[in-house]
C-alpha cells in the first residue's frame with residue numbers, strides 16, 4: 001500500500017493507494033471500508049456484506065487500484081468511523097477504440113466521492129491531478145470517466161466524447177422493420193453469457209469507435225449472476241443471442257420484464273451488444289415481436305441509431321433524455337493522435353492549452369495515406385496557429401463523437417485567420433468509419 005500525507009484546506013489527509021482484496025483475504029478490512037465509503041458518497045443504502053464482497057471480488061478481477069484519503073486527525077464523536085476514507089477514487093486500465101479498429105490503452109477513473117463534511121477543500125483536485133500525472137508517467141495516452149455532473153471535470157481537461165439517450169419503443173403491430181433481417185435469434189441460457197458476453201463484446205469493441213473495454217460486472221449481469229441490490233443472483237434476466245448465417249453468435253440482448261403491474265406491459269433492456277449491424281437489427285426484430293409486450297425501455301441507446309432508420313414507422317421510437325456519456329482526457333497529444341488512422345490527408349498546426357499543463361504546446365498534425373504524424377513544435381509563434389483549443393476540445397473530437405466544426409461554432413475552438421477552413425479540415429482528418437458510441441458504463 002502506497003501512502004503520502006498532505007493538507008488541503010487545513011485538514012491533514014493521508015492518501016493511500018492499494019489493490020482491492022477479496023473477502024477471503026486477511027487484509028479485506030480496508031477494501032470493505034473503502035467500498036462502504038463509496039456507497040455513502042453516492043447516497044446509496046449501505047450494501048449488505050454479500051454485495052460488498054461481490055464488489056470486492058469484481059474489483060480484483062478488474063485489477064483496480066483504489067485510492068482513499070484518510071483524515072489523520074482523530075475524529076471526534078459522533079463523526080463516522082475514522083478507519084473509513086473520507087474520499088475515494090478508483091482506476092483501472094482497458095482499451096479505447098479510437099476509430100478504424102485501432103485500440104489504445106485507456107486509464108479509467110471511477111467511484112470518485114468526497115464525504116460531505118470534507119467537500120470543497122481541494123480533495124478531488126488533489127486526487128485527480130496526482131492520478132492523471134501518474135497515468136501520464138505510465139505512458140497511457142488518454143484517461144476516461146463518466147460524470148455525475150457535467151460541470152465538474154472540464155477544469156481537469158476532460159471533454160464529452162460520446163452521448164447516449166434513453167428510448168421508449170412501442171412494440172406490437174406498428175413495429176416493423178423495412179428490410180428482412182439476416183441470421184436468427186435464440187433465447188439463450190443466461191449462464192452461457194459468462195463466456196459468450198465477453199467474446200461478443202470483444203468483436204463489438206473493435207467495430208465501434210468510442211467503445212471502451214468492459215469491467216467484469218457486465219458478463220455477470222448478463223448471466224443473471226449480479227443483482228444490483230444484493231450482489232446475489234438475478235433470476236429476472238433473459239437473454240437473446242443473435243446467430244449469423246453460419247450460426248456464429250455475433251450479438252446479444254439482456255432484458256427483464258417489469259412485471260404485470262406495469263402498464264403497458266414493458267420489457268427493460270439491460271444490455272445490447274452487437275458485433276454487426278445485422279445482429280443489431282436481428283435482435284430488435286426479435287425484441288419487437290415479444291408476445292404480450294407493448295413497450296421496450298432502454299436507458300443506454302445510441303444517439304445515431306440505425307433502428308430508427310430501419311423501421312417502417314420511426315415514430316415508434318420515442319427519445320427520453322439525451323445525455324453526455326463518455327468523457328475523455330488526452331494526456332499525451334503525440335501518442336494519442338499518432339495512434340489515430342486519419343481519414344483525410346492534410347496538415348495543421350494545433351495550439352493546445354491545458355489547465356493541468358500536461359499537454360500545453362503547439363503540435364503539427366499531418367497525414368499522408370491515412371498515417372498520422374504528430375510533432376511538438378519548438379517555436380512560439382501564434383501567427384502560425386491554425387486552430388487554438390483546450391485539451392478538453394481535442395479530447396471531445398478524438399473518437400469522432402463531435403465535429404471540430406461544431407466546437408468552433410460553439411466558440412470552443414478558435415480558427416486562425418490564415419486558415420478559415422481549418423476546423424473542417426480537422427473534422428475530415430478525424431472522421432471515423434461509423435458513429436461513435438460507448439457501450440460501457442463504469
Ligand SMILES: CC(=O)SCCNC(=O)CCNC(=O)[C@H](O)C(C)(C)COP(=O)(O)OP(=O)(O)OC[C@H]1O[C@@H](n2cnc3c(N)ncnc32)[C@H](O)[C@@H]1OP(=O)(O)O
Pocket residue numbers: 041042109110111112113114115118119120121122123124125126145146147148149151152155
Ligand atoms: C468519475 C466519477 O466517479 S463521477 C462521480 C463524482 N462524485 C459525486 O458526484 C458524488 C457527490 N459529490 C462529491 O463526492 C464531491 O462533491 C465531488 C467529488 C464532486 C467534489 O469533491 P471536492 O473535494 O469537494 O472537490 P474540490 O474541493 O477538490 O473541488 C475541485 C474543483 O471542482 C469544483 N467542484 C467540485 N464539485 C463540484 C460540483 N459538484 N459542480 C461543479 N464544480 C464542482 C470546485 O469548485 C473546485 O473548482 P476549482 O478548483 O476550479 O476552484
